[in-house]
Amino acid sequence: MSSTTHQELVLDTCLLAGKIMTEAGSEVYRVEDTMNRIAANAGEADSVSYVTATGIFVGLRSSHSSQLENITERSINLEKVAAVNNLSRKFASQEISLAELYHRLLHIEDEAPEFSLMLQILAAGIVSCTLMYIFGGTWLDFLPTFIVGSLGYLVSIFSKKWLEVRFLNDFLAAFVIGISAFLFVHFRLAHSMDNIIIGAVMPLVPGVAITNAFRDILAGHLISGMARATEALFIASGIGVGIALVFKLFI
Secondary structure (H helix, E strand, O other), rough: OOOHHHHHHHHHHHHHHHHHHHHHOOHHHHHHHHHHHHHHOOOOOEEEEEEOOEEEEEEEEOOOOEEEEEEOOOOOHHHHHHHHHHHHHHHHOOOHHHHHHHHHHHHHHHHHHOOHHHHHHHHHHHHHHHHHHHHHOOOHHHHHHHHHHHHHHHHHHHHHHHOOOOHHHHHHHHHHHHHHHHHHHHOOOOHHHHHHHHOHHHHHHHHHHHHHHHHHHHHOHHHHHHHHHHHHHHHHHHHHHHHHHHHHHOO
């Protein structure tokens, strides 16, 4: 393999790893560290990388080669982050080659398969009803909160896929949660509308995004930290407006 071809493969591999981690919700400093480690273990110790919430830049000081990648999708999938880190460690210990690392990153879904939709909805319902009880709810609202939380999460997933409008899915999911909670209480199938709503919105709350935003800011990545914090703020606002609209219309 020629020097130029090797450097291009190094850049492609670093960029792909960084893109996967950023789209999966990893912190900026972790993404940059992983990219730099891959380059160093590939024989390019003098690399430079710059990561934001919307774009990745990577280059090699030993040449004029550099690449950038746009980040359009952002979610929370720590399985993918762990899978990339695991592959990076295997490359560092020379268990796999650079070409094999790139190939396995291209098929990262095999390394970190996503949970089924049914399991995600079930987990959202369990989180909703258990947190409702922890926050002071009663057993009378346990099953209704499970149903409302599952329904809200389902609406969030499908509206995001169909509408392709950021933040609108959170608003619609919160609105459905508010309507469902109101109907349960109205027909005397539940006791407290407030407790149901508090529990059911928990799977939608961007807690990981807010945490990563503060970690980025504390690590000195102010642009990425503020971008993530702003995104989390818009998500939280969408949830709040959806619930507030239900109270305005029906209460």
